[in-house]
Amino acid sequence: MESKSYMVQMNGNGMKIHKKRWNIRASEMSKNTLNPIRAIVDGMKLSPNPDKAMIALSIGDPTVFGNLPTDEKVLQAMKDAMDSHKYNGYAPSVGYQKSREAVANFYCSPEAPLEADDVILTSGCSQAIELAISVLCNPGNNILVPCPGFSLYKTLAVSLGIEIKHYNLLPEKSWEIDLQNLESLIDEKTACLVVNNPSNPCGSVYSKEHLQDILAVASRHCIPILADEIYGDMVFPEHTFYSMAPLTNDVPILSCGGLAKRWLVPGWRMGWILIHDRNQAFGQEIREGLVKLSQRILGACTIVQGALEAILNSTPQEFYQDTIGFLKSNSEICFSALSSIPGLNPVRPSGAMYLMVGIEMENFPEFENDVDFTEHLVTEQSVFCLPATAYPNGECGNPLYPNYFRIVVTVPEDMMVEACSRIREFCQLHYRPCNQESNDLDQ
Structure with missing residues (x-):
């Protein structure tokens, strides 16, 4: 708080008075809090075509x-809870x-038993992720997060003074983790490995073998895992979701x-943390820490x-099956339609609600990057897809795959078909094969 001096007269004598002035500043935590998606989207020039x-x-x-x-049974459960006046x-x-x-009881398995005290x-x-990061990390520590990955990891970590290290995902391997790259990032300050399966934004679902390979890295370096499994069991019929905890005997999760x-x-904002700690690596301290942190919002x-x-x-079960059936159908419609468009390379999803599409930017010379591409897609066709630049792409300023965009496949089927048709029209208008110039010169 600052003060301002001024003179007043009292009984013929001048006196110097100090009056405090308001000087309220935002906290460093608030200044360090940034949602990368909002930063990108808010900076985009989005002017939809008024005719579409x-x-x-x-x-x-x-x-x-x-x-x-x-x-309906979910809604009835809420009505019954309200009508009981017990809550x-x-x-x-x-x-x-x-x-x-x-x-x-719902998530318990013989390989990974759970009791109420483990929940x-x-x-x-989102709060579950925040508590997990907060209990495992101190300012100055680092956590390993997927690239591309859910932007909240960075938002929370940087706000808490925790460094983010991005490990690479491999689009050519259905977004599996680059294990060599992952292991190269681990140092004495690494406090946590974040694994998101099924994935937002990639729609990937990891095999049991790949998850076991990830766990082996964590085990070698004694790094606990934060498993973001919010899309657990939201996988397409030909795939299987494996929760990480039943696959390990020693890695705390x-x-x-x-x-x-x-x-x-x-x-409805209902989440949970499941504490898997069969070797007591977390011990009582982590459990007590989670309890204390949960008391911040009661x-x-x-x-x-x-x-x-x-x-x-x-x-x-029919409810789950119907949801997955719809997401699978919409994903196939989208993947099939975009696969036939020159210049686009969609990656077939295996679950969740998303599909990533690669852009061959060299064949769209009018656009600088994925943000420019998606901006013009809105302007011309009134279709908004999230550019992959909105997702954390590493710290070196040279991301491996900036030229992607994410599609959410939850829209009604007719809307998905129409959107794909508009994307096709947009690409046909702007597609210029990169070898066309050389061919023209030859002629």
Whole structure:
């Protein structure tokens, strides 16, 4: 707080008075907090074609278009919880015992047993990730995160004074982790390895063998894993989801999940951390740390907690199957359509809600990069896809694959077909094969 001096007269004598002035500054944490997606999108010049209805393929909220409602039994569970009048007060900051037992029972397996004490309920999976990073890392530590990957990892870590190191994913191998690159990044300050499976933004699903290879790296270096498994079991029929915890006997894992995606209720803000620690590597200290950190907001929504047991136990398999069937169908429509467009290289997804598309920028010389490409796609065709530049692409300023964009496949089928048609029209207008110039010169 600053002060300002001025003179006043009292009984004929001048006196110097100091008056304080308001000087309120934002905290360093707030200044260090940045969402890379918002930074890119807010800086884009988005002026849709007024003659074409906007189609947003950029929003990772499955409820936006109303075509993917949650199941009636899920809604009934919430109504019953509200009508009971039992869940209007505070719960323990880690969640009601009964609700934590329900989550433990739902995810328990012989290879990775769980009890209520192994579950922390959180305000969405985002808070679960925040608590996991906060309990494992100190300022000055670093964490390893996928590139491309969910931007929240960087937002949270940098805000907390934690360094981000990006390990590479390999699009030619369905976005598997480059294990050699991953291992080269580990040093004495590495506090955590983040593994996102199934993946946002890539839509990839890792095989059991690949997950075991990742676990072997973590085991060699004694690095705990934060497993972001919010899209767990959201995989297409020909693939299988393997949670990481049952695949290891020694690597401690904090598995983060929630209701948002699989149950199609992201606004209900119900997430959890599953503590897998069969070798007691975390010990009591990490558990106590999670409890203390959960007390900062006094826990997740109690109404949803009251409904949680019924939601987990009563949601019919047909609901999950119908959701996956729709996502699979839309993914195939999109992949098939874009695969036939010269200059685009979509990577076939295996699950989640996303599909990544590579742009052969050398064949679109009018555009500088993926941001420029997607900006003009909005301007001309009113189709908005998120450029991959919005996702953290490494620290060296020379990302491996900047020229991609992400498509969200939750839109209604007719909208997906129309969007792909517009993308085709856009590409046909701007596609210039890079060898065309040399051919013209030869002539």
